[in-house]
Amino acid sequence: MLRYVMLGFILLLSSGSLLAGNTLLPAGSVKEHTKVELTEVQKVHRLIQFVRGMKDATFVRNGSEHTCKEAADHLQSKWEKHKNSIGSARDFIEKLASKSGFSGEPYKIRFKDGTEHTTNAILTKELERLESL
Template structure:
């Protein structure tokens, strides 16, 4: 690359950066989609601002938050921290009651699932 003119090197560097950013965005969308599907299929009870919600309702709510506030979720980790862990209205943390009665914060539950997904998901 040293033999290329400076302007060509700059263009190539910009192209590589763009491809990298697009890849990261696609990966984040894939991971967030997985988390939303995971929530929907969990049959857990979600507590949001003191009210109980089904897993389907929670998945629908978080999908809506992601669509409307995607700028705050550049990564799946951002999605968990900024959108899926607490109410943007009250600031109260979301909690999850699993089928076996275990109660967890949504942050812990989704973070654990994201770690598992990243370990098991095959790159495409």
């Protein structure tokens, strides 16, 4: 008896049909895992949280060193002040998160190993990762 149940199950699987509860669903009626699209606002929030969560890194703004929590707070306040004029996460990076509005000097992130990268480069790479999920 078990052999016939197993054979029936194998035939069901090979036909591409799925059993949901007590209902046999035809092949193709169940959606495959779909990519979740983030809104631009969600992407900005994720970028700010990405900065906040960086470990062993120092944020350099106008020649002063700050923790990444301080950097995230600063980016958050810039976002809150200017979000109505920002159309996308890329705009956020370019217009708010890449350089000082005061001096025009690029923001940088210095890592534990001493390497330094602009926030533009770091956040652009993270945005590309987010958009590929």
